[in-house]
Amino acid sequence: MSLVSINGLHKRFGTHHVLKGIDLRVKEGQVTAVIGRSGSGKSTLLRSINGLESFDEGSLDVDGVRVAVGQTDLRQLRLKVGMVFQQFNLYPHLTAGQNVMLAPTVVKKIGKQQAEALARDALAKVGLADRFQSFPDQLSGGQQQRVAIARALAMQPKILLCDEITSALDPELVNEVLAVVRKLAEDGMTLIMVTHEMRFAREVGDQLVFMHQGKIHEQGDPKTLFAAPSTPELASFISSVS
Ligand code: ADP
Ligand code: MG
Numbered sequence: 001m002s003l004v005s006i007n008g009l010h011k012r013f014g015t016h017h018v019l020k021g022i023d024l025r026v027k028e029g030q031v032t033a034v035i036g037r038s039g040s041g042k043s044t045l046l047r048s049i050n051g052l053e054s055f056d057e058g059s060l061d062v063d064g065v066r067v068a069v070g071q072t073d074l075r076q077l078r079l080k081v082g083m084v085f086q087q088f089n090l091y092p093h094l095t096a097g098q099n100v101m102l103a104p105t106v107v108k109k110i111g112k113q114q115a116e117a118l119a120r121d122a123l124a125k126v127g128l129a130d131r132f133q134s135f136p137d138q139l140s141g142g143q144q145q146r147v148a149i150a151r152a153l154a155m156q157p158k159i160l161l162c163d164e165i166t167s168a169l170d171p172e173l174v175n176e177v178l179a180v181v182r183k184l185a186e187d188g189m190t191l192i193m194v195t196h197e198m199r200f201a202r203e204v205g206d207q208l209v210f211m212h213q214g215k216i217h218e219q220g221d222p223k224t225l226f227a228a229p230s231t232p233e234l235a236s237f238i239s240s241v242s
Pocket of ligand 2: 044
């Protein structure tokens with residue numbers, strides 16, 4: 001049984017055909033690492049999965065919520081899907097805890113006490129139990145990104161999408177964020193992660209997806225593909241980033 005099932009997905013921006021028939025299954029608890037050159041359609045694919053982007057052909061199922069062209073229950077979809085971006089976008093005037101409590105309170109209409117409990121639990125999961133009262137500018141970039149992860153977790157999503165979440169960080173802060181994601185994966189979270197961290201993709205990924213010119217060009221076991229890419233495109237991509 002797949003938690004996410006994507007069938008024949010096409011997306012165009014005007015005449016620019018950006019996703020050219022994507023088929024992808026993600027099982028519960030599986031970590032899918034998505035790699036590929038800039039412009040290959042990785043972000044558009046992720047954004048389609050939580051309804052930030054509409055698509056032109058195909059369908060998408062996330063835990064029983066079906067998204068087809070022209071008929072979308074975005075609210076139901078977004079309750080299933082959490083997303084973390086390269087930019088953390090925390091509200092600077094709210095504490096870490098308040099940032100994390102916001103969506104459960106506003107979107108799910110959960111009471112303040114329960115939302116606070118969710119927020120404390122989520123902050124603990126990212127190793128920031130003691131920073132509930134800190135404002136974003138009192139936190140490092142790595143800590144801010146961990147708050148952004150906690151903010152997504154507090155909505156108790158079925159799946160978490162991560163789009164290059166370490167790309168805006170200073171190199172010495174990358175590992176603390178990757179360690180949090182690795183722990184989430186070990187605890188059984190279903191993840192789709194667009195990343196430039198090839199070692200992470202190889203070690204933590206259950207499946208690797210290589211996007212090239214709007215298509216899934218290669219897909220399979222990360223260790224196998226990194227050791228022996230089947231196509232010259234993946235081979236050249238791997239050598240360009242390592
Ligand atoms: P990646 O994340 O792999 O770098 P994207 O999914 O961001 O790739 O982009 C794929 C292609 O779609 C790029 O050529 C990009 O310029 C184009 N694109 C992305 N978003 C838009 C948009 N909102 N309007 C027009 N073109 C877009
Ligand atoms: Mg991108």
